[in-house]
Amino acid sequence: MSxxxxxxxHSRSRIASxxxxxxxxxxxxxxARLEQEGWSPPDAASEARRRFGDLELTREYCxxxxxxxxxxxxxxxxxxxxxxxxxxxxxxxxxxPGFTLIALATLAFGIGANTAVFSVVRGVLLAPxxxxxxxxxxxxxxxxxxxxxxxxxFSEPDFLDVRAESRLAESIGGYFFADNLxxxxxTQRGTPERLSAALVAPGFFExxxxxxxxxxxxxADEHTPGRNHVAVMGYGLWKRRFAGDPxxxxxxxTLNGDPFVVIGVLPREFTYPAAQELxxxxxxxxxxxxxxxxxxxxxxLSVIARMKPGVTAxxxxxxxxxxxxxxxxxxxxxxxxxxxxxxxxxxxxxxxxRRPLLVLVAAVALVLxxxxxxxxxxxxxxxxxxxxxxxxxxxxxxxxxxIVRQLLTESLTVALFGGVMGAALGYFAVHAxxxxxxxxxxxxxxxxxxxxxxxxxFLISLVAGLLFGALPAMRAAGPALEHKLRTGARGSVGGxxxxxxxxxxxxxxxxxxxVVLVAGAGLATKSFARxxxxxxxxxPEHALVVxxxxxxxxxxxxxxxxxxxxxxxxxxxxxxxxxxxSIRDLPTRGMGETPRAAQLxxxxxxxxxxxxxxxxxxxPDFFKAIGAQLLSGRDFQxxxxxxxxxxxxxxxxxxxxYWPGENAxxxxxxxxxxxxxxxxxxxxxxxxxxxxxxxxxxxxxxLQNLRSGMSIVVRTKGDPMRIxxxxxxxxxxxxxxxxxxxxTTMENVLGxxxxxxxxxxxxxxxxxxxxxxLGALGIYGLLSFAVTQRKQEIGVRSALGAPAxxxxxxxxxxxxxxxxxxxxxxTIAAALLTRQLQAQLxxxxxGDVGTYAEVIVVLLGTALIASWSPARRALAIDPVTAMRxx
Amino acid sequence: xxxEALGLLQGTxxxxxxxxxxWKPLHGYGISEFIRQQTGGDLSVEDAALYQAxxxxxRKGLVDSEWGVSxxxxxxxxxxxxxxxxxxxxxxxxELRRYMAALFRVLEPA
Numbered sequence: 001m002s003x004x005x006x007x008x009x010h011s012r013s014r015i016a017s018x019x020x021x022x023x024x025x026x027x028x029x030x031x032a033r034l035e036q037e038g039w040s041p042p043d044a045a046s047e048a049r050r051r052f053g054d055l056e057l058t059r060e061y062c063x064x065x066x067x068x069x070x071x072x073x074x075x076x077x078x079x080x081x082x083x084x085x086x087x088x089x090x091x092x093x094x095x096x097p098g099f100t101l102i103a104l105a106t107l108a109f110g111i112g113a114n115t116a117v118f119s120v121v122r123g124v125l126l127a128p129x130x131x132x133x134x135x136x137x138x139x140x141x142x143x144x145x146x147x148x149x150x151x152x153x154f155s156e157p158d159f160l161d162v163r164a165e166s167r168l169a170e171s172i173g174g175y176f177f178a179d180n181l182x183x184x185x186x187t188q189r190g191t192p193e194r195l196s197a198a199l200v201a202p203g204f205f206e207x208x209x210x211x212x213x214x215x216x217x218x219x220a221d222e223h224t225p226g227r228n229h230v231a232v233m234g235y236g237l238w239k240r241r242f243a244g245d246p247x248x249x250x251x252x253x254t255l256n257g258d259p260f261v262v263i264g265v266l267p268r269e270f271t272y273p274a275a276q277e278l279x280x281x282x283x284x285x286x287x288x289x290x291x292x293x294x295x296x297x298x299x300x301l302s303v304i305a306r307m308k309p310g311v312t313a314x315x316x317x318x319x320x321x322x323x324x325x326x327x328x329x330x331x332x333x334x335x336x337x338x339x340x341x342x343x344x345x346x347x348x349x350x351x352x353x354r355r356p357l358l359v360l361v362a363a364v365a366l367v368l369x370x371x372x373x374x375x376x377x378x379x380x381x382x383x384x385x386x387x388x389x390x391x392x393x394x395x396x397x398x399x400x401x402x403i404v405r406q407l408l409t410e411s412l413t414v415a416l417f418g419g420v421m422g423a424a425l426g427y428f429a430v431h432a433x434x435x436x437x438x439x440x441x442x443x444x445x446x447x448x449x450x451x452x453x454x455x456x457x458f459l460i461s462l463v464a465g466l467l468f469g470a471l472p473a474m475r476a477a478g479p480a481l482e483h484k485l486r487t488g489a490r491g492s493v494g495g496x497x498x499x500x501x502x503x504x505x506x507x508x509x510x511x512x513x514x515v516v517l518v519a520g521a522g523l524a525t526k527s528f529a530r531x532x533x534x535x536x537x538x539x540p541e542h543a544l545v546v547x548x549x550x551x552x553x554x555x556x557x558x559x560x561x562x563x564x565x566x567x568x569x570x571x572x573x574x575x576x577x578x579x580x581x582s583i584r585d586l587p588t589r590g591m592g593e594t595p596r597a598a599q600l601x602x603x604x605x606x607x608x609x610x611x612x613x614x615x616x617x618x619x620p621d622f623f624k625a626i627g628a629q630l631l632s633g634r635d636f637q638x639x640x641x642x643x644x645x646x647x648x649x650x651x652x653x654x655x656x657x658y659w660p661g662e663n664a665x666x667x668x669x670x671x672x673x674x675x676x677x678x679x680x681x682x683x684x685x686x687x688x689x690x691x692x693x694x695x696x697x698x699x700x701x702x703l704q705n706l707r708s709g710m711s712i713v714v715r716t717k718g719d720p721m722r723i724x725x726x727x728x729x730x731x732x733x734x735x736x737x738x739x740x741x742x743x744t745t746m747e748n749v750l751g752x753x754x755x756x757x758x759x760x761x762x763x764x765x766x767x768x769x770x771x772x773x774l775g776a777l778g779i780y781g782l783l784s785f786a787v788t789q790r791k792q793e794i795g796v797r798s799a800l801g802a803p804a805x806x807x808x809x810x811x812x813x814x815x816x817x818x819x820x821x822x823x824x825x826x827t828i829a830a831a832l833l834t835r836q837l838q839a840q841l842x843x844x845x846x847g848d849v850g851t852y853a854e855v856i857v858v859l860l861g862t863a864l865i866a867s868w869s870p871a872r873r874a875l876a877i878d879p880v881t882a883m884r885x886x
Numbered sequence: 887x888x889x890e891a892l893g894l895l896q897g898t899x900x901x902x903x904x905x906x907x908x909w910k911p912l913h914g915y916g917i918s919e920f921i922r923q924q925t926g927g928d929l930s931v932e933d934a935a936l937y938q939a940x941x942x943x944x945r946k947g948l949v950d951s952e953w954g955v956s957x958x959x960x961x962x963x964x965x966x967x968x969x970x971x972x973x974x975x976x977x978x979x980x981e982l983r984r985y986m987a988a989l990f991r992v993l994e995p996a
Binding site: 018019021022023025026028029030032051052053054055057058061062065066068069072 | 913914915932933934935937938940941942944945956958960961962963
């Protein structure tokens with residue numbers, strides 16, 4: 001060990017006066033010689049001054065040279081000290097690999113988790129939206145209290161009225177977009193592909209004002225028929241299918257069999273209204289009223305608006321409410337739609353995920369905190385063990401500040417190494433997250449670990465280092481250092497007890513933090529398990545899903561139903577296929593069409609006048625393919641086609657609601673001039689996902705009322721993906737130009753629907769386990785150390801006849817006392833913090849007593865296990881050797 | 887009155903100081919006296935230039951200084967050459983010799 005000798009630094013005034021003294025001494029020596037040569041003293045002095053030359057200039061020059069030298073020297077010394085501290089730190093860390101390994105591993109995990117979560121928060125919540133002045137852009141909804149719909153879409157006529165009448169909006173735009181639903185088929189260029197598309201109404205681009213990468217967006221007159229065969233392309237599609245061709249603008253592509261001119265390409269960040277990526281934006285007017293209903297009852301348009309400067313969302317809502325209220329009075333179809341709802345576009349995009357993301361931020365912050373507390377506790381133990389070494393250094397002249405600096409360098413070295421590893425871990429985590437695509441996050445395409453994230457990681461590491469390093473360093477370099485050199489020879493006495501108390505406090509903190517983490521983990525995993533165990537009403541295993549669409553213009557002709565049926569027949573003919581059927585919206589992928597119960601001729605109580613029925617178009621064998629249970633009556637048959645009597649199957653929820661205690665099969669509804677005959681009742685399918693109960697639903701034969709969207713479900717025996725290729729070929733054997741938009745398994749579809757809850761459960765679960773392990777480690781470390789330190793005392797007690805059980809009780813008692821303290825504080829903190837989880841939980845409340853009881857038992861049990869081995873060690877102490885030692 | 891001393895060529899003050907200190911540590915006055923005696927009074931370094939050079943050399947790490955006592959028992963700043971200074975001196979002498987040789991090949995062709 002090289003001594004920490006420190007060069008004396010000279011102050012500026014001292015340097016200045018030394019130069020003065022040197023020059024004065026020179027002049028005096030010259031004058032003395034002159035006097036010897038016979039000059040009179042005053043003359044000698046002035047002659048010496050004269051011979052010297054420019055005295056003042058020289059004085060200034062010498063001083064400035066000396067200042068510079070001093071500055072360079074001190075800088076070098078600081079660098080040298082730092083280098084020395086780092087070398088020393090590295091050596092000290094290498095000397096205790098156990099400590100270093102635990103510290104680094106836990107830090108890397110804690111910092112990595114923070115890096116990953118921060119990059120998600122930054123990409124999703126913080127990054128600016130790719131719109132001009134986004135603060136003025138809002139989403140607008142029609143609301144109906146009587147229908148219980150707070151945020152509903154607009155019908156096209158309502159949209160046009162609002163657009164014409166609003167005075168507070170600079171522009172109002174609309175669009176029709178639904179994930180997996182709105183799309184067009186790209187053909188002619190390579191493999192046919194189903195593209196995701198936003199169908200935009202006038203005002204869409206005027207409201208958002210994205211800056212196109214190439215070309216332009218839709219102009220006002222391109223919404224009129226005859227001019228509306230134009231498309232704006234998304235960045236992903238442009239790169240993927242057109243190799244980023246810079247001359248794409250002006251080219252013609254084929255969508256749904258029609259030629260479309262590409263007029264522009266949008267930048268990568270602009271994917272609105274899709275969450276992650278969107279292929280094309282085309283005019284809504286391209287789809288006629290046969291494809292998308294345009295009456296006032298047909299609510300499908302999402303509406304956005306750019307408010308005039310200075311207008312508040314509340315003012316705007318008042319205006320739109322007034323307009324919709326008037327419309328609801330004027331038109332029968334609008335009855336009930338008498339209010340409006342407005343939210344900033346940011347809120348409408350990320351509002352749903354803000355809370356769960358902030359929960360994760362809190363969780364990773366807690367993880368890092370518990371990591372820091374753990375390392376601080378380890379450092380305290382180390383400092384106690386190292387106090388002789390530190391005392392020696394102090395005796396050799398290292399000041400208190402110097403030793404604090406030395407110890408902090410050690411902590412910061414650990415923190416920065418942990419930070420580097422954490423950054424790498426976070427980077428891979430984010431990449432895995434993006435690559436898996438399993439996390440349905442809005443703006444999810446925006447996730448990456450960039451400079452800002454890394455800078456933040458660096459900062460987090462520094463703060464962590466100071467957090468866990470400061471307390472142990474201050475304590476270790478405390479005023480009692482000299483004293484320790486003297487007493488240290490016999491282990492530690494006074495300072496040791498104090499350090500133990502401090503470590504005890506840290507252990508309580510650790511246990512408390514662990515309780516919070518474990519409680520969060522418990523709630524999230526229980527909620528997720530309940531979600532998974534929900535009976536969806538289907539059997540997703542062994543079911544393959546293939547999505548495609550039939551050109552909408554075929555739907556009324558003979559061709560459509562024939563094609564629909566022959567595709568299904570081709571699949572049914574494959575070996576290994578047990579059943580194949582089709583629906584437009586798969587469970588968790590859409591709620592179907594929503595006619596009013598009154599329109600369908602359902603027997604109504606007055607209160608349900610506006611009740612909505614969910615309606616799905618399906619093929620024969622759909623229920624068999626997806627594994628739903630037909631409770632009574634029959635399934636659809638090939639004979640249920642156009643011209644035959646219109647038949648329907650209802651779900652159990654509907655049957656119970658309208659015919660309680662009766663058999664729904666055989667009932668006939670009179671809808672307008674048509675009779676609808678109920679031929680079957682099927683078990684409830686949770687169409688909206690596991691967390692929502694089934695709504696009253698009717699199923700009608702697609703062959704009687706064709707819809708273009710087709711999600712084919714194929715039931716097989718083994719792994720459904722094994723027949724995926726055959727199924728695709730079977731479809732192409734009917735029409736080789738058929739675009740297939742998705743091939744996956746039903747389990748996958750359901751998995752995606754709960755992917756957010758799954759991720760939350762997994763992450764909180766991992767954090768909980770880590771919290772538990774660190775908490776146990778804290779208790780174990782503290783007690784082991786205490787046993788070692790109190791060896792003599794324990795030896796004396798045993799020698800004086802204290803029974804083994806009392807020694808054991810003493811050690812276990814100490815561990816359990818700390819754990820109990822931590823559990824009490826932690827339970828209170830968890831009760832407060834887990835309230836934030838409310839909206840993320842299914843089938844369990846944040847205050848679930850059972851979960852808390854389990855958490856407490858788990859924590860105390862872990863504490864007991866962690867205390868056991870030190871207690872056993874205390875028991876094994878031989879009084880004679882213990883007392884003789886040292 | 888001694889002969890008028892020669893003015894010094896630019897840059898030679900440093901090399902003279904280093905050479906002088908290579909014999910023994912000296913204070914500033916001692917250095918100037920030594921140079922004067924060695925050259926029989928032909929070369930003299932102006933005091934101002936000498937001190938500026940000393941502090942510059944010290945900043946560059948070529949000389950070191952510490953306070954000591956002169957022969958006349960006066961507190962004086964004593965300079966000594968550092969290992970870096972010796973290296974510098976050697977290369978400067980080589981340079982100077984080449985410079986002089988070249989100069990004289992022009993002034994007094996053989």
